[in-house]
Amino acid sequence: MTTFLFYFFAILTVVAAAGVIAARSPMYSAMSLVGTFFCLAAIYALLLAHTIAVLQVLVYAGAIMVLFLFVIMLLSLGEAVGPAKVTFPRVVGGIASAVLFAFLVVAARPFVPVGAQPPPSFGTLQSIGAQLYTQWLAPFEAVSLRVLVARVGAVVVAKSRV
């Protein structure tokens, strides 16, 4: 059952993600992105990372996507862009991605999804918190610096031109 669900959501994720870049209207892209986030949340839940799954839905599929849609509506990009043209960089990019995909298929072939058997506390808020403030203290503090920098950077980029 887990394997079936994994493949179901994995294929759905890939299809939705492809929709994000294939759609010619920004609104369709954004809605495909919501789909991608939901399917990813389902995969996290299958991995028993329930907290991450809930946060994924709340933060990404919820808050961030609302912002995305607001921006798209404010910019009123109603007109869809014309159909994609075949250009030299796109052909090179396509070939490079195909080669990379082939390598990844070879690399991932020996690994089949199996039901995980983690300790019972795995994925709970308590164990995440305990891990975060003990073993992962250094990256946690670095993230706080990162958020501060991102905030200052956002102010600099968003302000009117100097």
Next chain:
Amino acid sequence: MLTLPTLTSTDFLPLWPALILSAGACLVLLSEVFLSSASRSFQPLLTVIATVLGALVAAATVFSVPTGVFGGFVVLDPFGSLVSLVICIGVGLSALLAPAFLRGRQAERGEFYALLLFGGAGMSLLVLSNELIFLFINLEILSIATYALAAYLRRGPRPAEAGFKYFILGAFSSAVLLYGAALLFGATRSTLLPQMGAELARIFTDPTLSDRQPLAYCGLALIGAGFGFKIAAVPFHMWTPDVYEGAPTPVTAMMSAAVKAAAFAAMVRVFLVLGRGIPGDALLTGFSTLAFLTMIGGNLLALPQRNVKRMLAYSSISHAGYLLVGVASLFVKSGTTKGGVLGVTALAAGATPDTAGALRGILFYLLAYTVTTVGAFGVLGALERRDDEVRGFAWDLDRLAGLAQRKPAWAVAMAVFMLSLGGIPPMAGFMGKLLIFRSAVDAGLVGLVIVGVLTSAVGAYYYLRVVVYMYMRPAPEAGGLPERNLSTELALVLSTVAVVVLGVLPGITGTWLSRGGSVFLGR
């Protein structure tokens, strides 16, 4: 039951430069709130003080014994301390260039200096990271600071394009690196670099684990590609000229000096620690191919440039190529028999590679390149004028014509930087190339060194062309003159003196640099 980690003062020892730079950044930010007059001249001063303090603290840890601290996430080793020192020098010199540049455009803001310092803190943390998640977060700190700085002045289409392009491609390359890290985690079940290195060694020796080998190779290749974007190696260099041209010149100076040094050092650390367990010539082949392409591509693309800022951007690509020769010589294993231009020549086969020597060469080159490139961009930044930015002729060769008659001292400084970039004795750039090529020859990479020397000769053409324009062409009628500004002149004097002194007396870095070969590899 929660057991809190016990941290001693040793755990914080390598972090002090980053902590001082972040504290300086917060001070600059707060000063903006309590600003009582329009004068902001104390902000660059505060920035420079923070970088000087950071450099001193980094220098104090150069003689430490390599260990892992903070639960193995952070390393305390002379290599990391020396790169932190170079980063502080690069950020400090770029900050000195900024006041005149920003004042000329009525764009003085505290955020600019705060982001410079935050970027410096991220770079310092990056070279000390011994764990992939920590490394990625630090890479993001420095990248976000640099994205915002590149988009700081958005006048005209070029700066806007630069900011946007750098953000998109930077985010893409970070994602590539993260994907590689995830695949490697899948193969090794760890994110601590030393543990991953040990596990990789098992994967490549234990036949029962051989099904993880393709995953490991894919992970390593993607991490290499991610770093390739950050250091602007061919074929991951496409963004460099547009971004370097469009970004504010002091920011370009910081990107080409400090960001490049940090990304290089982090790449060297990651692959040195992971590479111990990888048999054969996989890493050697990868890095020598990158070095070959980057040296040839960077130099050939720089040749036709009349735009000096673009030329310097391509030159920064070619210098990444010379540095990659040094990196490739780190991965020659004794007994390697791979031949060809990219491999080990039969003459030198069997020579014992000198890893510590190659690391010292890379460090000296990073230091020499940092002082040279900041100086060169500093001269350019002082010569460009606001009204030219939109037209795109701000950095044409003609702007430098006759500089020797108008401003002899500036012309001398620029000539020193150009000669150093071209690798012409007695400048620092020559000593850097000498050290790197010598360790590469010792390792047996004779073919690659011959390519390096030939491409340097090609490079001499476009560097000397700048000198010819300054000294042998008449000045245009309405030629702009650089404004007098104490801090810009201080930065130029400091970097000129550093370039000459490092070139004539490379021995003064002696005992310090001799420690540079000592990298914490873990057990």
